Amino acid sequence: MLDATPATSQQVRLLMAAAVLEQARRVWDTARTPDHVAFADLPSSVQRLATLPLYLTLLHSAGRIDDRPATAYQLVDHCVQSILIRAGSDVSTMIIALSDSAIRQSGVLLPSSLGLSEKLPSRGAWPPMPDLTPLVLPEQAGPRFSHAVIREYFVAIHIADLIIHKGRSVAAVEALNDLAEQAVSSASVRGIFELVVCAIDERDPSLAAAIALSPMAGPDTTLPLMLCVATPTMRSPEVVQSCARRCHQPNALELTRSLLSSPAPAAALGETYSEWVLSTLRTFGAAVWRDMLSHLEQTLDAEPVKSTETIS
Structure with a gap:
């Protein structure tokens, strides 16, 4: 049996906003060239x-x-x-x-x-x-x-x-x-x-x-x-390296999560990257496990692209 409960005015506004946003996305992505980022x-x-x-x-x-x-x-x-x-x-x-x-x-x-x-x-x-x-x-x-x-x-x-x-x-x-x-x-x-x-x-x-x-x-x-x-x-190596060094402070959990949201630390830290990963896990433990897993996946996904660019 269909739910006949009428939508509230707020629900209607949210649905209309979502529809307008979707329309803008279709127009943007249809017209975009390689010079433009995707709407998302x-x-x-x-x-x-x-x-x-x-x-x-x-x-x-x-x-x-x-x-x-x-x-x-x-x-x-x-x-x-x-x-x-x-x-x-x-x-x-x-x-x-x-x-x-x-x-x-x-x-x-x-x-x-x-x-x-x-x-x-x-x-x-x-x-x-x-x-x-x-x-x-x-x-x-x-x-x-x-x-x-x-x-x-x-x-x-x-x-x-x-x-x-x-x-x-x-x-x-x-x-x-x-x-x-x-x-x-x-x-x-x-x-x-x-x-x-x-x-x-x-x-x-x-x-x-x-x-x-x-x-x-x-x-x-x-x-x-x-x-x-x-x-x-x-995104510069100097800034990423500086932020990475500060990740071991007790109040740096959000900073650590922000760094882990990008694959940038791997390239910026070079040979010390693996040590930084282990030290970060020791400092914050379970609080960053999910962030770390996602970060490592991003980093591994970025490696083949980097290798391809080097070959070309």
Whole structure:
């Protein structure tokens, strides 16, 4: 007998969202070329943005950056820049104004290490606002962002600007630590954190490396989240080796799991890889067994590919 229990409004919304996401996936994967990643490999936030037809087109046009798939930051940045340029607006002025509005709407606490005077930028009068409907909807209190990911992008570039301004300093590391603590309990701040890491890596890779290599970078929050973003800097042998050395600290379980989610340690650690695997198992035991099994499978699967590339 069929279940006649009516679906709740929340269930209907979830089903509709899943259907729209599946439609976006089919369009993306049908049109994609070897220059584009599969839809399933896009960050979840970018997948949601791609359910809007205009953004799907703009995201798809981003392609690759420097012969590698674009990061979430680069994809969203491409969309924002394209819309601002098409609107004929002063891009720099509008980015400052929209970043200011995003900070005020987000509820994110700017890291105190960035300075109290920088906690809430002065808004002043809004500049003349062209039609930016794909990005924001005009309202009396200020522009309302059309999508959460767009708001997160503008918050992220503001925070990234402040961290880059601090340079290689304790304040820069503490700022990312503070943001990571918020990201653990907030999906929105997690999205902002990932965009901040991408933005710093895009604009100042040496600073991104310095933060990741700093002994002050939190092994329980900051480093695991940075590794999950998987920017070029975070995949570099130097950063992977540094993180691997810190895995034997008692509070480094999440860092260890983040490293084990990728086959990168094998190549980065070289002859010491086997010793690192055994030492990790001795340190965390059953807590990482499943992660380790999955990691070893990934590593073994990657070896034939590496061998084939060497032969060719």
